[in-house]
Amino acid sequence: MKIKPNIAVSDSGFVFNPDTGESFTVNPIGVEIINLLKENKETSEISNQVRVKYTVDQPTFEKDFDDFIGLMRNYSLIEND
Amino acid sequence: MTNKRKLTIAVSGLNAVDSPGPGVAVIRALREAESFDVRIIGISYESLEPGIFMHNLVDKTYQFPYPSAGVEAVLERIEYIHSIEKLDVFIPNFDSELYTFIRLEDTLKEMGIHMFLPTMEQFEERHKVNLNEFGEKYGINVPKSKAIHDLGAIYSISSEFTYPVLVKGKYYDAAVAYNMEQVKTHFNKISAKWGYPIIIQEFVHGTEFNITGLGDGLGNTIAAVPMRKQYITDKGKAWGGISISDKRMLELTDKFLSQTKWRGGFELELMKNKENEFYLLEINPRMPAWIYLAVGVGQNIPEALVKLALGEKVEPFTSYKVGKMFVRYAWDMIVDMEEFQTISTRGEL
Numbered sequence: 001m002k003i004k005p006n007i008a009v010s011d012s013g014f015v016f017n018p019d020t021g022e023s024f025t026v027n028p029i030g031v032e033i034i035n036l037l038k039e040n041k042e043t044s045e046i047s048n049q050v051r052v053k054y055t056v057d058q059p060t061f062e063k064d065f066d067d068f069i070g071l072m073r074n075y076s077l078i079e080n081d
Numbered sequence: 082m083t084n085k086r087k088l089t090i091a092v093s094g095l096n097a098v099d100s101p102g103p104g105v106a107v108i109r110a111l112r113e114a115e116s117f118d119v120r121i122i123g124i125s126y127e128s129l130e131p132g133i134f135m136h137n138l139v140d141k142t143y144q145f146p147y148p149s150a151g152v153e154a155v156l157e158r159i160e161y162i163h164s165i166e167k168l169d170v171f172i173p174n175f176d177s178e179l180y181t182f183i184r185l186e187d188t189l190k191e192m193g194i195h196m197f198l199p200t201m202e203q204f205e206e207r208h209k210v211n212l213n214e215f216g217e218k219y220g221i222n223v224p225k226s227k228a229i230h231d232l233g234a235i236y237s238i239s240s241e242f243t244y245p246v247l248v249k250g251k252y253y254d255a256a257v258a259y260n261m262e263q264v265k266t267h268f269n270k271i272s273a274k275w276g277y278p279i280i281i282q283e284f285v286h287g288t289e290f291n292i293t294g295l296g297d298g299l300g301n302t303i304a305a306v307p308m309r310k311q312y313i314t315d316k317g318k319a320w321g322g323i324s325i326s327d328k329r330m331l332e333l334t335d336k337f338l339s340q341t342k343w344r345g346g347f348e349l350e351l352m353k354n355k356e357n358e359f360y361l362l363e364i365n366p367r368m369p370a371w372i373y374l375a376v377g378v379g380q381n382i383p384e385a386l387v388k389l390a391l392g393e394k395v396e397p398f399t400s401y402k403v404g405k406m407f408v409r410y411a412w413d414m415i416v417d418m419e420e421f422q423t424i425s426t427r428g429e430l
Binding site: 008 | 288290308309311322323324325326327328357403404
């Protein structure tokens with residue numbers, strides 16, 4: 001699973017898709033996850049980093065992460081497999 | 082001080098109103114041209130077109146006869162204006178003017194007035210009435226359309242289309258109809274204003290995108306800037322938009338230009354449906370009112386069009402800034418009564 005390479009995200013959480021002109025806002029954790037995706041980190045690496053930093057258990061992370069990715073896919077921010 | 086040559090350019094479409102003509106935006110672009118300075122001659126049809134009173138943009142304005150007055154009346158007025166102003170280039174910005182100006186292109190060229198317009202064949206072929214044939218000929222997705230010439234013929238559309246449908250005027254105006262009664266209402270309203278035919282078009286649900294650009298008449302893309310409408314007025318006009326980088330839109334533009342060998346400025350109106358397929362809704366045979374966005378992202382299309390009109394070589398633009406927005410606004414000018422009186426009575430200001 002890869003984020004589209006030209007997706008832009010600012011520190012304030014403004015996400016811009018230059019292909020479609022659509023823009024979104026995400027919270028600070030969303031910014032961190034998008035930046036990790038842009039660095040081509042694997043899901044396991046993102047999981048480790050976020051769980052350690054925010055003291056969250058694996059099932060909770062997985063559920064929220066899957067929801068987030070599902071939304072991103074829905075908005076065409078993730079490249080098709 | 083600059084050493085740039087000075088061109089005198091006539092520009093119509095000064096109606097910067099809620100459904101704006103492109104003239105004021107075109108003039109703004111010409112004023113920022115790097116390769117020439119300009120004296121702008123405004124061409125107006127109504128005494129309250131805002132561009133008439135924008136003296137920082139328009140040097141002199143002349144009232145003009147409507148195209149319905151006939152080619153002779155239009156030519157006579159151009160001859161009068163040319164005798165005073167010595168025009169180098171004329172940029173007609175209304176769809177409804179183009180038929181007359183395409184017919185006059187050679188005559189005006191002999192007078193020393195240059196234009197860069199589509200050919201009559203291109204102008205007719207891209208017409209809303211002919212959109213089905215156009216899509217079929219060039220392999221471009223278009224919504225199903227049907228031209229209706231009288232009210233009696235609308236009863237057949239219930240069996241040919243699924244509601245809602247778009248009811249469109251020959252040149253301008255469009256409305257969504259959800260049943261036959263609404264089709265009749267829109268048909269009467271739009272035909273009273275713009276005449277026949279009325280076009281019934283399949284309604285494609287989705288997001289609106291536009292591209293403006295410039296073709297050199299040889300099949301080459303000189304300029305192309307795609308835009309997503311962000312804020313749409315109740316007349317369907319973009320009041321805000323953003324430049325985007327969709328490769329498929331640029332490919333579609335290249336295909337349109339290479340296959341039709343389009344000559345001049347244009348705007349493609351596209352709808353992207355849920356399946357991410359683009360449908361070509363309309364081809365406007367002139368620059369759009371949002372043309373200044375193209376200038377803002379690095380492609381001064383009006384400047385390039387003027388150079389092509391003068392027979393000069395223009396290198397194609399190869400890039401533009403993505404993520405630049407335009408946000409339109411309304412502005413109240415204070416105008417002396419004498420100015421309104423002068424344009425109304427003397428036809429010049």
